Amino acid sequence: MTTLAEPPIWSLLTLPSLEALLSRDGSMPAAITFAHALDEVSVAEAPLLALTRLMIERAQALGGLTLTATGALSRADVRAFFDEMVWPGYDKANVLVMNKVLNEADVMPVEITRRIAQDVKLLRKREKRLLASKAGTMLIREDQAGALFRQLFVTTFWEVNLAYFDRVPLEAWPQNHIGIVLWCLSVAGHEWFKPEDLIRTCTVWDGTLDEGPIDFAGFALESRVLRPLTWFGLMETRLEGDDDLPVWRRARQYRKSELFDRALRFEVQLNKTSGVSH
CATH class of the missing domain: 1.10.10 (Arc Repressor Mutant, subunit A)
Structure with missing residues (x-):
């Protein structure tokens, strides 16, 4: 398990950078761009x-x-x-x-x-x-x-409401701040992790999550962020544990692929720095 300490990773960013990672009109934020020479x-x-x-x-x-x-x-x-x-x-x-x-x-x-x-x-x-x-x-x-x-x-x-496919009653979380989640994963996703490992550090926590079943947040992060990233080859996935165990007893793990850093660019600044682009 990858263990990451509080506070959340996005707290490293300046407020303008956080705002720049949020979409106001349903389009990809300007702070996130694709590599100019995206390898076909x-x-x-x-x-x-x-x-x-x-x-x-x-x-x-x-x-x-x-x-x-x-x-x-x-x-x-x-x-x-x-x-x-x-x-x-x-x-x-x-x-x-x-x-x-x-x-x-x-x-x-x-x-x-x-x-x-x-x-x-x-x-x-x-x-x-x-x-x-x-x-x-x-x-x-x-x-x-x-x-x-x-x-x-x-x-x-x-543009697509990914909540439609999982039916978890959490509305748009965490897709409603997907830009922030993607940047956090670019920092924290190098090693294998389970969804629940990064819930608190890579998302903006919603207090209503504390009132629902304990596994709702992890499942929503997996079904609306991690799993979709595998569809684009940006995340790798594997089952934890012995191959002889039944699938339902093996937790699924993720880590970002090499393509993640080659494909995505984040124009953000860190707190208390002269301005570092990631």
């Missing part, structure tokens, strides 16, 4: 990008993806994506044991990717089909991997 090869195979490309390519090949009456993908399309996708921390074998057929709601990565791709307007709905848009067709090109990464990243963390 490094980001191209990030799980969310890879599955997005699969969806767009299948939509192109079949003249669209079939939608159900509720707007979800058909079982045939879901199964095709399920078979090809690679998704961190996702037990495909267990999903097949639990489900005789695969609906979109049974395959979280497919549902999330489809919703995000529609939000970014890479896929567009026409009657009962989901078609590849002009933007989607352009952004799946190999030389556009960096642009696709940027667009999906901003949409996922600042």
